[in-house]
Amino acid sequence: MARQQISKAIGIDLGTTNSAVAIMNPTDTDIVLHKDPKTKRETTPSCVWKDPRSLQKIVGAKAFQRIGTTPEPIRSVKRVMGKQTSVRLGDEQLTPEQVSSLILREMKQQIEEDVARFSSESAEWIVDRAIVTVPAYFDQPQIEATRKAAEMAGFQVLELLHEPTAAASYYCWQNQVQNGIFLVYDFGGGTFDVSILRSIEGAFEVLGISGNNRLGGDDIDSILAEELRQRLVSEEYALDLDIKNDPEDRHRFEKLRLLAEGVKKALSTSDEFILRSQSSLYDKQGQPVNIDIPFERDEIEALMRPLIARTIPYCYQALELAQKKAGITLADIDAIILAGGTTHIPLVRELVRQTFCADPTASEPRAKCTEPVYKKVDTIVALGAAIRASATGGVINYDAQRSVRVLFRGISVTAARQVTIGGRVEALAPDLDLTDGYIRLTIPDLGFEDEQALKRGDSFGFTRVPLQTSAENLLTFEIFSGSDTLIATVNHSISQSKDALRPTGGSSGTALLSKALSLEVSRDGKPYRKELIKALSTLPASQDDVFYHPGNTQRLRLPLYQQKKMVKEIVIEDLPTLAKGTPVHFTLHVDELAGITVKGTIGKKTFETQIEPPPERKPPTATEVEALDESFQKLTTTLHTQKKSRVEEQYKKARESYEAAVEKEEPEQAVHDFEELEELVASIAPTQSSIEPPRDVFEKVVGECLNLKNFVEALSTYSGITQQGYNSREISKAIETQQIQGDQAFQAGDQTRYTNALVALYALRDHLALLYAKAVKSENTLSESEKAASYIHSILVEATEIDQIATGRKRKDFQNEIILIKNQLNAAARDIQTNPLLVQHRANQAWVRLQQIKNVLVNSQEDGDDGKLVEDHTS
CATH class of the missing domain: 2.60.34.10 (Substrate Binding Domain Of DNAk; Chain A, domain 1)
Incomplete structure (x- = not known):
């Protein structure tokens, strides 16, 4: 007997260290989270290994057990998603997308075991659509790589959902919260994310995002592994490891990381732990390493604290964005939701509580909650993704012949006694024509029947459809062609229950651009x-x-x-x-x-x-780092005390991480940390994009005013002619005043004040230009010395402008020649009184050469064979 097929979207948390998958049950009343049938684990290690004998690619716990062996498995591939690189899996090279697709395919196979139990004699449930979660702070290449991986795994990707948004979806669904403002603190194995979200009648709005794509529990494990290594070295084991260049040393350190991870987990539930191991770890002299080392939570927390503390400034950054966008502050936060395995560490939860949660002794306003929400942190993202998948993906029914498929929007449970049922019909057979077709709905148990013509896009929408209360209602849909021929029949179930949970975080889209x-x-x-x-x-x-x-x-x-x-x-x-x-x-x-x-x-x-x-990107040079440090120090002088201390702490931690990456010869980490330093400097620098015209245009007008003023003064000095309407002192003061006001307005982002200052400068420039024109008309009355002085001054101004072009073209040869020409002009100026005609001759030679240089620069390739940038004339 042919059965109709039913497709329901699933939710997948593709994690750095562990992944999880879930789906809402057929009636959308509960969530089915996949558990390993034997171990009952709800997560699967994001680890891939290739068996050298069978050549089978293995994902999960069995692959994880091969860490520290040869061939080594791939782990933490999420950290290189979106990069133009490859990783070795046994005897082959794979892209990060290919490795991630293997993990996602494993998630698909796992949930198919659960979904198979939904099937009946009349319907077969299949898995072909998914919502996959991504860190909120992922860059575009990382997000696109995740989508490609999911498509390679055989999924139709409905949405790439931010992990914090997924966590908030589950929290609201579980607690039946429709309205509220939440801070989601997501500290996973490889990434840290924080989002400020507002829910209004179950629809989420993202107000602020921040994070670090290379900060997570893996880094804590590395710190603890290094501590363990040093303790073993003190016991005279030969463990001075060259991780970068020696594969055996890399395996040794991986085993130390596994042991350190065990210490971390043990001290999350107790104050003391003795690590005892007679594993397969051997030191560099071939001696077995027998471990019997006591650890205390306090000493381990001292090692972890600096790294955990790095997460706090990101939370403040997200709050600042929320305040700019919606006026939301920490005092408006209703709940702080924890997600990610690293939040199992007591120090993480305590630091979040002390910093953000309500405290009567705190001097500043805090969130309304007294404790962060610490529930299902390992799987909350997958659970939330399953809720979103059900709400946005609906259900797709294929008829038994797979000639059509019908998408039913919304969830399959309701507390209402009458509902609206909408969807869309899609013909799969090439010879099917739905033009002028119609659809008939019947509910045999209620004797209900209704039909309507298919609307634009072959959509339909039945209103005021009655349901049996406290029951599962079977609805039959028949699709007819324009000639009244029955094309297909599908069945769809809707459960009516007064206790039905509303789809919090429901069908409204949450896809957004994290970074401009x-x-x-x-x-x-x-x-x-x-x-x-x-x-x-x-x-x-x-x-x-x-x-x-x-x-x-x-x-x-x-x-x-x-x-x-x-x-x-x-x-x-x-x-x-x-x-x-x-x-x-x-x-x-x-x-x-x-x-x-x-x-x-x-x-x-x-x-x-x-x-x-x-x-x-290549790692920065020492000069680039030094220049960035100088910019940061200069910019922090304008910040208020509280923000300055937070920004300085964040810069310090990122700088330390950069130095450590350089020392360990980890170029990818070094570039990542340097980019964070750059972004931090940019965040406290004046915002160029919000004020028009750009700062350099403003400064150019200031320069023009000053040059004209100096030229008018020079003419007055040599000619003895006092320009009517000109007062050097007042003009200088006016230029300085407008420059200061413009600078302050730019820093504050005040477009009106900035424009007013610029208008005033334009007026000053025009006034000085008029005085200059009058002086030029009087040039015939000037002496030869005065003419020579005027000529040299104008050429020096021209030389400065041409030098700016040479700098932009990166023509160091022309820059050096222009410096030489300027020096020659200044030297010639000493002879103005004694031999002005010779000075004018030398100035003319300099002018001719400058015009030759300018002509080459203007007509040269801006970037050589690399191509040119387009020009923007907005300013």
Whole structure:
């Protein structure tokens, strides 16, 4: 007997160290979380190993048991998702997406065991759709890599749900909370995330996000493993390990990490623990390492505390974003929800409680709760993802012949006695035509029947459908063609219960852009990042813009950034010769699954591209680090005391992590930490994108005012002519006043004050330019010395402007020559009184050479063979 097939979406928490999978039952009244039939474990190690004999790829506990052996398994692959790299699995190289797809395929097979129990004689339940969770602070390449991995595992991906949002969904569903403001503190094995969420009638809004994609329980294990290693060295074991270059040493340290993880877990439930092990660990001299070492919670907490304390500033960053977006402060937080295995550590929970939870002795307002919520932290993300999957994915029914499928929206349980049932019919057989078709609904037990024509998109919606109370209601749907031929029949069940739980966090979309997307363009000859799509924008999102061709190139570069990190690079090649200023029409689109596409036109050429990740960034130089440190020190002087101390602590911890990564020769970690330092500096720097025009334009106008003032004064000095309406002291004071006011307004993000200062400077410049014009008209009355002084001054101004272009073009040779020309002009100026005609001759030679340099620079390739940036004239 042919059976109809029923597809219900599942929820997967793809974790760094452990993963979990869940699905809501057919009536949406409870959640089925997969448990290992033998061990009853609710999570599966995110570990993959290839058996060298059978060549079988093994995922989970058996793979985890192979840690410290050869061939070694792959673990923590989540940390390299989105990178252009590969990892070795036995005798083959796999991409991070391929490894993750193996883990996801294992999750699929596991939940299929549970879903099989839903099947009956008339219906077979299948698993082909999923919501997969990702850290809220993931970058676009990491999110896209996760989507690819899920598709490779055989899933239709409905959503890439933020892990904190999933945790909040479960908390609200379990506690039947429809409204509230929550801080979700998600400390997993490899990542840390924090989100501020607001639920209004069960629909979530993300107000603030922060985190660190390389901070988690794995790092704590490494710290404790190093402590264990040092204690064993003190017992004269040969364990001076070269982890980077010696595979055997790497295996030894992995075994130490496993032992350290056991110590961490044991001390999470007791104050003392004696580690005893006569394992297969041998030191470098081949001696077996017999371990009998006592540990106390206090001493272990002292080692862990600096790393755990790094999470707190991220929480304040998320709160600052929530305050900017919605006026939400810590005092508005109703509950602090914990997620992730690392929150099992008592110190983590205590630090969160002491810092954020209600305390009558605290000097500042705190959250309303007295304790963080510590329940199901290992599986809360998967449970929440299952709830979201049911609410947003609905149920898909295939008829027995698989000629059509019917998507039923919403969940399959309700407390109402009458419901609206909506969905969409899709023809699967190529010869089926649903044009002018209709659908008939019958409920035999109630004698109910209704039918309606299929609407646009072959959708339907029955209203005021009666249900039997406290029962499971079987609804039959028959689909007819326009000629009244029965095409297919499917059945759908809805349970009515007065105790039905509402789908908190339900069907409204939560897909959003964690970090703003900016395009690097050229403004006034300098690279500038223009924000196209703002942080926390709801997805899908699009942005249209017009830029301009820089001229003299057949290759354009359009680098996309999130904060200080380049996440994509669009390269448009083989362009025809186009004039400078040719419009570049540009559309950036980010879909619900965070896929980025770009399309546009340049002249007659149309381009459309799926963007690939850029090459991996190289570690910074010592000079770059030093310059960043100097910028940070300068910027912190403008912060108020409380924020300054928090920012300095966060910078210090990231800086220490960077130094440790450099010492251990871990380039990926070093780049990650340096990018965090860059982002921290950017977060306290004046926000360029929110104030127009950019700061460099403002400074240019100030410079023009000062140059004109100096020139007018120079003419007055040599000619003895006093310009009417000119008072040097008052003009200087006016320029200085407007410069200070403009700087302060820019720092404060006050567009009105900033514009007013700029307008005032424009007026001053125009006034000085008028005085300059009058002076030029009087030039015939000037002496030759005065003419020479005027000429040299104007050429020096021109030299400064050309030097700025040379700097932008990275032409050190021209920069050096311009310095030489300036020195020659200043030397010639000494002869103005004695031989002004010779001075004018030398100045003319300098002017001719400067124009030659300028012509080369203006018409040169901006970035050589790498291509040019498009130009933005917004300012």
